[in-house]
Amino acid sequence: MKRHLGLVCFVGALLLLISIGCTSTPSPSDGGSKEESTPQLPQLVEGDVTQFVNPFIATGGAGFAVGSAHPGPNAPFGLVKVSPDTADKEGINFSHCAGYAYTDEYIVGFSHIHLYGTGVPDYGNLLFMPVASPIASDILSTKVQRSSYKKESEVAQTGYYKVHLDKPNTTVELTASTRTAYHRYTFKDKNTPHNVLIRLDHALPGGNVRDGHIHITSDKTFEGWLHSDGAMSKRGGGFMLYFVAKSKTPFQATTWKDDKIQLKELEQKGPKVGAFLTFPKDQTTVELQVGISMTGLAQAKQNLDKEGNNWDFEAQRQNTKQAWQDLLSRVRIAGGSQDQKTMFYTSLYHSYQMPTILSDTDGSYTGFDKKQHKAQGFTYYTDFSMWDTYRTLHPLLVLLLPKHQNDMVRSLLAMAKEGGYLPRWPLATGYTGTMVGASADIVIADTYIKGVRDFDAEAAYKAMTFLAMNPTPPGAKYGGRRDIEHYASKGYVQANKHSGAASVTMEFAYNDFAIAQMAKAMGKTKDVETYMKRSENYKHVWDDKMKFFRAKNADGTWFNDEFKDTVWTKDYVEGTAWQYLFFVPHDMDGLSTLFGGKDALLKRLDEFFELSFNEYEARERKLGLKKYYWHGNEPDLHVATMYILLGKPSLGQKWVRWIMDTRYENSPKGLAGNDDAGTLSAWYAFNAMGLYPIPGRDLYLITSPIFTRTQMTIEGKTIEIHALGASDKTKYVKKAWLNGKELPNLWLKHTELLKDGNVLRLELSDTP
Incomplete structure (x- = not known):
């Protein structure tokens, strides 16, 4: 792996030395309620923080440990995620x-749209691939088309x-803006053809292009559309993808359909169509720009x-880098190792x-x-993996990017208004x-109770309660709440039916x-x-005899006679009895009671x-x-x-x-599994700063920060977390002060934290 990350700031070790031993103790005169004078603070990273981003993290792994990341470029939350699609020897x-x-x-080849971190493939549409062989139908075979690389x-x-x-x-060089891709190909051999293959029939595994249309509109432009049914998106009827592309220099175009070359045709329609763009052999550099929309060709x-x-690849590259810098630099850190800084910003x-x-832009x-x-x-946003992201990602966005999160909630409400119901996993x-x-x-409640409210709360509440109280029509694509009638009347979902x-x-209860x-x-008290x-x-x-949660039949009997606590069974969704044993994040007192008290739960x-x-x-x-x-x-x-x-x-820490x-x-194998649209990444980001959310509550738990100082800039407010002395060994938070006042517990409210000038100071130790 080769990465050009620019100059790296090598002050971490020095700052750590400065910070060690600098923790202060509470003043005995006030019973420990206030801190002593603030010691010298370590220097925050300055300048370009994108140097700490490694897009190859989570692009590897195997089995259930695959991260499902793509290394190609995109703007923050961009529609265009132009990136290589790869294959092994067998396909x-x-x-x-x-x-x-x-x-x-x-x-x-290099396709233009991708999901990030999911466990099911989708997208991977509109593929471009430079080829240096004469135009022939055999190139359309994936094993002929593909190329090895170092x-x-x-x-x-x-x-x-x-x-x-x-x-x-x-x-091949790629960059991108939110809705456009920029390709730059440099052909090294002047004695071979300089062709670019365009495929409208390409999709990732499980996907199928239902129909497509390509039209060569001039010797520098082409456009078209495709209708794709991805592995997931087909459940909602698939999606339309429109594109308009242009070349910096003239080309000769040849179209193809159903694996047959159509030398004289400039337009093709069907599920398997595309084109070859041929450039002069003395034209060593080819540049292409592609605009994408799911609305229409005009958009x-x-x-x-x-x-x-104006055909300035480097300018576009720098513009996108700056867009990332603007977002990532809203959090600056001090301390930690080089790898920890890289993990955090990545x-x-x-x-x-x-x-x-x-x-679209309009x-x-x-x-x-x-x-x-x-x-x-x-x-307007789409592609919400909410069963995953409600736990960490959306709370992180509420904290760091509240305006983005607000727009995401407005997008969900638009889906409910136009589609009839709030979605479960909306795609395209x-x-x-x-x-x-x-x-x-x-997602919506967590946003609202933390004060991010520039959306129609009444419409949101109505959409939420409608699904909570009404049955899902048979065959409905939106998902809804399955077996809601039995759940509402008897308090659980029937295992003999679902x-x-x-x-x-347990999800419904949450x-x-x-x-x-x-x-x-x-204020809706009732x-x-x-x-x-x-x-x-x-x-x-809850099975009080087995001390596990288990699925019940309609008659109240346990669903699985041969209960196994370490095996994925039909009692659970993607988990074992042990992995669901503590899934009551909203009611710790109630969970403790089931176990027979807090001590029993701790045991x-x-x-x-x-x-x-x-x-x-x-x-x-x-694996x-x-x-x-x-x-x-x-x-x-x-x-x-x-x-x-x-x-x-201390045990939590x-x-x-x-x-x-x-x-x-x-x-590349840097995560424990699918990142699931940023869920595992957001978990790391939170805990590296020393915080962790309880979604649906206005609360952050104080965990174990790895950085000695964290500064967050949020809509003009500056909030700092000081954890002087934090290290691999010094990880136990003993006490916490907010603006000099000691907190009674190791947690605080979002509304308490999010005030301009706030300083959360943590006293750490190397012993529990």
């Missing part, structure tokens, strides 16, 4: 949900990707016109990949009613119904808690009582992490499903922080650091 394998696998030997030629930075393809002996052209430039970078901006977008709409006063221009629960409830019933019941919190904030009562429905699937937590530690140390089924703590999946991401609420913060140290690394 495209399992690890290509984002099109790319780090260990693959071949590049198939890893040392590969460069990935914010806003830039570069690689040298062996077969065409061509260097694609408009996007290209407004976001394109985690922020990956947290700003999805949801995806769908609205605000146009295709709604869930498949009609054209215009986002008035906001940016439609519902997919993927995963379970009503996670939009938590898979994963224990998990779904969803209801979120609705109750929003109702409380909106509804608070209703939904708080329903938020306790997790108790209906079970200790057992869980001891088993998890032993499983990890034994490398048991390293397979995990029995206990599984950071590569979502249901138990919060469990280590439970110790803080239960009065044993111990296990949070263990997770950070063992599940993250500065390498």
Whole structure:
């Protein structure tokens, strides 16, 4: 791997020396309620923080540990994510949900849209590939089209990707804006043809292009559209992708259809169509710009016109880099190792990949009613992996990028208005119904109760409660709340009718808690009582004899007679009984009661992490499903922080650091599993700063920061966290002060933290 990250600031070690021993103790004269004078602070990183971004992190891994990242460039939350699609010797394998696998030997081409970090492939449409052989139908075979490449030629930075393809002996460089891609190809051999293959039929595994149209409009321009049914997007009818492209220099065009070359035709329509662009052999550098839209050709052209430039590749590259710098530099840090800085800023970078901006430069977008709409006063987003992202990503955006998060909520409400219902996993221009629960409830409520409210709260509340109270029509694509009638009347989802019933019941209870919190904030007192009562429905699937949550049949009997606590069964969704044992993040008191008290719950937590530690140390089924703590999946991401609420913060800090140290690394296999649209990255970003959210509550737990100083700039407000002396060994937070006043517990409210000039100072120790 070769990366050009610019000059690196080598002050970390010096700053750490300065900071060690600088923690102060509370003044005995005031009973420890106030801190002593502030010691000298370590210097924050200055200048270009994009130097700490490594886009190759999470592009590798194997089995269930694949990260599903793409290394290609994009603007923050950009629609265009132009990136290489790769293959191994046998063809495209399992690890290509984002099109790319780090260990693959071949590049198939460079497609223009990708999901980030998902466990199911989609997108990967509109592929370009330089080829240096005569135009012939055999090139349309993937194994002929693809090229080997040398890893040392590969460069990935914010806003830039570069690689040298062996077969065409061509260097490919890519950059992008929000809705446009910029290709620059340098052909090294003047004695071979300089062709660029355009494929409208390309899609990632499980996808299929239903129809397409390409039109060569001049010797420098071409345009078209395609209708793609991806592995997930097909559930909502697929999507239309429109493009308008231009070349800096003239080309001769040859179209193709159904693997047959059409020498004289400049226009083709069908599911398998495309073109070859042929450039003169003395034209060693070829530059192409492509505008993308899911609304129409006119919008694609408009996007290209407004976001394109005067054929200045380096200027576009710098513009996109600056867009990333503007967002990433809102958080500046001091201390930590070089790898920890890289993990942190890459985690922020990956947290700003999805949801995806769908609205065009004029605000146009295709709604869930498949009609054209215009986002008035906001940016419209799609691609919400909410079963994952409600836990960490959206709370991080509420904290660091509240305006972006507000627009995302407005986008969800637009989907509800135009499609009829809040979505579960919206993709492109439609519902997919993927995963379970009503996670939009938590995303919206968490945003609202933290004071981000520039959206129609009444419309949001109405959409949330409609799904909570009404059955889902048969065959509805939006998902809804399955078996809501039985859940509302009996308190649980029936296992004899629905898979994963224990998990779904527990998700619904958490969803209801979120609705109750929003109702409380909106002054809907009667509804608070209703939904708080329903938020306790997790108790209906608790087996007091086995001391696990289990799925129930309609008659109240347990679904699975041969209960196994370490195996994925139909009781649960993507997890074991152990991994769902603590999934009641909203009601720690109620969970403690089920266990027989706080001490009993703590004892079970200790057992869980001891088993998890032993499983990890034994490398048991390293690439397979995990029995206990599984950071590569979502249901138990919060469990280590439970110790803080239960009065044993040092144990929470111990296990949070263990997770950070063992599940993250500065390498292509740097994550423990699918990043799931930034979920694991946001987990790291939060804990590296020393905070962790409880979604649906106005609360941050204080965990174990790895940086000695963190400065957040949020809409003109500056908030700092001082953790002087923080290191690999000094990880236990003993006390915390907010603006000199000692906190009674190791947590604080969002509204308390988010005031200009606030300083949260933490006293750390190397002993529990």
